[in-house]
Amino acid sequence: MRVSVELDPDVDDEAPTGDTITVYDERHHVTYWRLLDANAEGADWKEVARIVLHRDPLGDEFRTYRCWQSHLERAQWLSREGYRKILEQAAANKA
Template identity: 40%
Template sequence: MKEKLLDNVPWADTLTAYDEEHFAIYLRLIEACADNACEEEMAEAILGIDPGQEPVRARKAVRSHLKRTHWLISSGYKELFPG
């Protein structure tokens, strides 16, 4: 069963079940950043949150997932390729 998308990503210094369930979202966020997408575009297209209806939630969720994506890129990836 797929875990619900949270507004605040659960934080840990290791990969979590949430990370594993939402890895595709992190990849899509990386691609969106490379394409210079704005937070509103990422919220709607990737997270399924309407920034017009829920601007605070959209911004919070995008920033939280981007922060986790950055962690994954900078150090978390090491857990994907042990040894």
């Protein structure tokens, strides 16, 4: 990883998209895992947005939902495919 992982960082309105691991992804790695855990437990998205993403769903429900959804989708991509890219980057850095 190029940057240190933050345990409870603020987030952008939308997570990155695409098939490359970004500095944002590296910084928000823990956030992604927390979202995956909450989703697996069936937690209410509004509660997750408030606690994990520091967003107020009562203030702007659509914007908060989109933020939660984009970060969860990114977390799911990382768990399915993106982790391979992290491993490839680590292997390339060792070579």
